[in-house]
Amino acid sequence: MSSAQSFQQAxxxxxxxxxxxECSDSILYANASPSVSHVSxxxxxxxxxxxxxxxxxxxAEKTGQPFMIAGSGTLGWDQTAANLVEPGEExxxxxxxxxxxxxxxxLETYGAKVTVLKAxxxxxxxxxxxxxxxxxxxxxxxxxxxVDTSTxxxxxxxxxxxxxxxxxxxxxxxxDAVCAAGSEEIRFxxxxxxxxxxxxxxxxxxxxxxxLVMASKKALGVLNARKAPVSSYYVSWRRWLPIMExxxxxxxxxxxxxxxxxxxxxNVGLKQILDDSPSxxxxxxxxxxxxxxxxxxxxxxxxGFVPLSRDHSANGMTAARYxxxxxxxxxxxxxxxxxxxxxxxxxxxxxxxYFRVGHMGxxxxxxxxxxxxxxxxxxxxxxxxxxxxxx
Amino acid sequence: MSSAQSFQQAxxxxxxxxxxxECSDSILYANASPSVSHVSxxxxxxxxxxxxxxxxxxxAEKTGQPFMIAGSGTLGWDQTAANLVEPGEExxxxxxxxxxxxxxxxLETYGAKVTVLKAxxxxxxxxxxxxxxxxxxxxxxxxxxxVDTSTxxxxxxxxxxxxxxxxxxxxxxxxDAVCAAGSEEIRFxxxxxxxxxxxxxxxxxxxxxxxLVMASKKALGVLNARKAPVSSYYVSWRRWLPIMExxxxxxxxxxxxxxxxxxxxxNVGLKQILDDSPSxxxxxxxxxxxxxxxxxxxxxxxxGFVPLSRDHSANGMTAARYxxxxxxxxxxxxxxxxxxxxxxxxxxxxxxxYFRVGHMGxxxxxxxxxxxxxxxxxxxxxxxxxxxxxx
Numbered sequence: 173m174s175s176a177q178s179f180q181q182a183x184x185x186x187x188x189x190x191x192x193x194e195c196s197d198s199i200l201y202a203n204a205s206p207s208v209s210h211v212s213x214x215x216x217x218x219x220x221x222x223x224x225x226x227x228x229x230x231x232a233e234k235t236g237q238p239f240m241i242a243g244s245g246t247l248g249w250d251q252t253a254a255n256l257v258e259p260g261e262e263x264x265x266x267x268x269x270x271x272x273x274x275x276x277x278x279l280e281t282y283g284a285k286v287t288v289l290k291a292x293x294x295x296x297x298x299x300x301x302x303x304x305x306x307x308x309x310x311x312x313x314x315x316x317x318x319v320d321t322s323t324x325x326x327x328x329x330x331x332x333x334x335x336x337x338x339x340x341x342x343x344x345x346x347x348d349a350v351c352a353a354g355s356e357e358i359r360f361x362x363x364x365x366x367x368x369x370x371x372x373x374x375x376x377x378x379x380x381x382x383x384l385v386m387a388s389k390k391a392l393g394v395l396n397a398r399k400a401p402v403s404s405y406y407v408s409w410r411r412w413l414p415i416m417e418x419x420x421x422x423x424x425x426x427x428x429x430x431x432x433x434x435x436x437x438x439n440v441g442l443k444q445i446l447d448d449s450p451s452x453x454x455x456x457x458x459x460x461x462x463x464x465x466x467x468x469x470x471x472x473x474x475x476g477f478v479p480l481s482r483d484h485s486a487n488g489m490t491a492a493r494y495x496x497x498x499x500x501x502x503x504x505x506x507x508x509x510x511x512x513x514x515x516x517x518x519x520x521x522x523x524x525x526y527f528r529v530g531h532m533g534x535x536x537x538x539x540x541x542x543x544x545x546x547x548x549x550x551x552x553x554x555x556x557x558x559x560x561x562x563x
Numbered sequence: 564m565s566s567a568q569s570f571q572q573a574x575x576x577x578x579x580x581x582x583x584x585e586c587s588d589s590i591l592y593a594n595a596s597p598s599v600s601h602v603s604x605x606x607x608x609x610x611x612x613x614x615x616x617x618x619x620x621x622x623a624e625k626t627g628q629p630f631m632i633a634g635s636g637t638l639g640w641d642q643t644a645a646n647l648v649e650p651g652e653e654x655x656x657x658x659x660x661x662x663x664x665x666x667x668x669x670l671e672t673y674g675a676k677v678t679v680l681k682a683x684x685x686x687x688x689x690x691x692x693x694x695x696x697x698x699x700x701x702x703x704x705x706x707x708x709x710v711d712t713s714t715x716x717x718x719x720x721x722x723x724x725x726x727x728x729x730x731x732x733x734x735x736x737x738x739d740a741v742c743a744a745g746s747e748e749i750r751f752x753x754x755x756x757x758x759x760x761x762x763x764x765x766x767x768x769x770x771x772x773x774x775l776v777m778a779s780k781k782a783l784g785v786l787n788a789r790k791a792p793v794s795s796y797y798v799s800w801r802r803w804l805p806i807m808e809x810x811x812x813x814x815x816x817x818x819x820x821x822x823x824x825x826x827x828x829x830n831v832g833l834k835q836i837l838d839d840s841p842s843x844x845x846x847x848x849x850x851x852x853x854x855x856x857x858x859x860x861x862x863x864x865x866x867g868f869v870p871l872s873r874d875h876s877a878n879g880m881t882a883a884r885y886x887x888x889x890x891x892x893x894x895x896x897x898x899x900x901x902x903x904x905x906x907x908x909x910x911x912x913x914x915x916x917y918f919r920v921g922h923m924g925x926x927x928x929x930x931x932x933x934x935x936x937x938x939x940x941x942x943x944x945x946x947x948x949x950x951x952x953x954x
Contacts, residue, residue: 179565184597192598204595206575207583242772244633244819250797278796381633381772381822405669406641428635431772
């Protein structure tokens with residue numbers, strides 16, 4: 173029999189895109205758990221613990237109701253739109269790239285009237301523009317992409333939330349934290365966030381396949397008070413809330429079969445984040461330190477950055493512009509040949525001008541792996557080689 | 564390093580509920596694959612092969628367009644309802660238990676007007692009633708639960724499809740095969756089915772977390788011709804079809820991050836079904852033989868069955884009524900103490916009167932495991948013990 177202690181994942185290229193990311197052996201071993209009944213006492217406890225730990229990771233223990241549903245991170249947008257927005261209601265999207273566009277698309281699909289405040293590429297939405305927009309219209313919901321994976325921009329979520337609460341206390345705030353949870357601090361209760369949308373395969377370091385959502389008491393109150401029926405079956409919180417409550421209370425209840433292995437893997441991943449050293453607070457500091465180190469080193473190699481300011485740069489990923497004269501083909505393929513997988517650009521206007529490196533999960537936190545130095549050493553070598561070829 | 568050859572899952576209770584089911588070691592090992600990029604050439608090929616193999620397993624190579632999306636099996640109902648039914652359109656649900664009720668709920672959520680033909684518990688919808696209903700109204704869609712997991716009833720799907728085609732050739736036919744694919748023969752092309760909804764964790768023997776759907780050319784034509792916009796974002800085939808086509812063509816394309824490990828596990832599972840002995844045809848025969856054996860033996864022990872006829876009993880599971888004087892508590896707990904997990908009743912009117920045994924995947928097909936005899940031996944012993952206590 174293989175054991176959690178003896179299991180080692182197969183040799184593979186180092187995966188350092190902005191998600192999915194490298195998983196620890198113990199998380200992958202948990203993903204290979206024997207099948208269990210989704211209503212067995214043992215699994216109910218594993219599931220319930222995931223919900224409790226999600227509250228801790230997001231500092232949501234006062235007001236947060238977690239939902240954990242089989243699906244991609246994208247499904248969290250549907251959960252937000254289908255449950256909280258009624259047809260014809262006004263929503264405001266603070267857009268820092270591709271994922272802002274998509275959240276707006278999703279809201280419109282559910283009948284919302286969407287106003288978009290679009291930052292310049294690499295920039296952030298100006299506070300004054302936000303305040304102005306909030307004065308002009310009453311919005312049911314404002315969405316913030318915490319880290320837009322397409323640009324690596326980190327939105328000042330706490331500050332935006334403060335401004336929204338000041339100008340329009342009833343307005344709900346949804347934070348798309350798919351590329352932020354686990355690598356950026358999120359203070360759900362303190363910031364007064366109403367929905368956090370996330371997924372396991374980025375800062376949480378677990379395989380993809382779950383939509384993880386935290387909803388505030390206020391958000392659930394808005395759901396209760398809505399007039400139009402929820403227009404989706406699978407993402408209806410009215411169907412899922414009793415399930416989540418039952419699992420947390422240690423009781424079986426069925427709506428749709430949860431991905432039992434993946435939930436078991438998430439349980440191990442969340443435990444590693446909460447119980448192992450470093451502490452949650454130290455973890456966020458490590459992410460900041462690693463991010464600074466990566467960005468400083470890339471800068472020395474002649475790279476620029478998509479985010480216009482270090483203050484608004486993600487700590488779990490870096491969107492680096494190629495140095496003068498270097499093309500995508502000089503970097504992406506040569507790195508893959510060296511068994512290092514980074515991602516190309518995603519923002520359509522500048523896709524060929526930059527590449528994206530993820531430094532989330534074990535890659536950033538488990539120094540003994542040496543991932544970060546391996547990435548930087550190889551990026552330097554392929555850049556040097558490309559320059560030598562040109563000379 | 565652990566290898567596919569050396570990996571063995573942890574010791575565990577034998578899981579023989581009607582899904583999730585036992586997985587082979589090699590499938591679980593695939594579920595512990597290192598993370599890969601969802602747009603890497605290697606993963607694109609794994610994903611594309613899954614789609615091609617799904618067509619083969621469902622005999623859908625002429626007209627089938629597969630969709631593979633992170634989610635529970637339930638999400639397939641949303642896919643069907645959101646893409647194919649416009650608000651106010653008439654649907655007919657052939658109801659053989661709990662899952663028929665739920666499919667009807669889902670259709671109504673998306674605005675359908677639903678007529679339900681409800682069979683007596685354990686019975687099937689009468690052919691004459693179906694023909695009569697088809698004459699009375701023009702239905703956009705008829706749904707058939709192939710195996711209703713709550714009752715173990717196997718619907719005569721081919722015959723129903725024939726009657727529907729005769730009476731109403733334009734009507735779409737959706738087959739809920741969550742508890743059927745892999746253990747019951749489904750002839751998508753030949754029967755003229757328009758949607759098969761399924762999931763990996765039952766007859767396909769793979770961990771849960773994917774919604775697997777096969778749609779006909781006719782169904783995609785209906786989608787193209789629809790007037791109302793698709794009212795859901797995540798389950799919109801308009802968003803997923805280009806993704807599925809790209810993956811099959813070996814090209815990267817992004818809408819939402821697929822669960823890369825689970826897709827890798829499904830790939831191994833489908834290969835085992837298609838390439839290993841027994842052949843697909845032999846596999847269905849084995850399921851019939853195992854099912855007959857299980858039912859014959861349980862009958863000898865004094866059990867009855869929820870399905871009123873052997874002809875309409877599922878081959879991948881058995882819904883067995885407790886013998887006279889025996890209660891759920893005499894069977895479920897004592898079996899669990901013997902490390903055998905079966906399921907209680909699910910149909911609300913008779914939940915306390917029966918139990919459900921799954922004999923899908925490796926439990927039925929891999930005789931070397933001895934699962935079936937282990938189940939039967941232990942059921943006999945707990946029944947004997949309960950009787951002895953009464954005497």
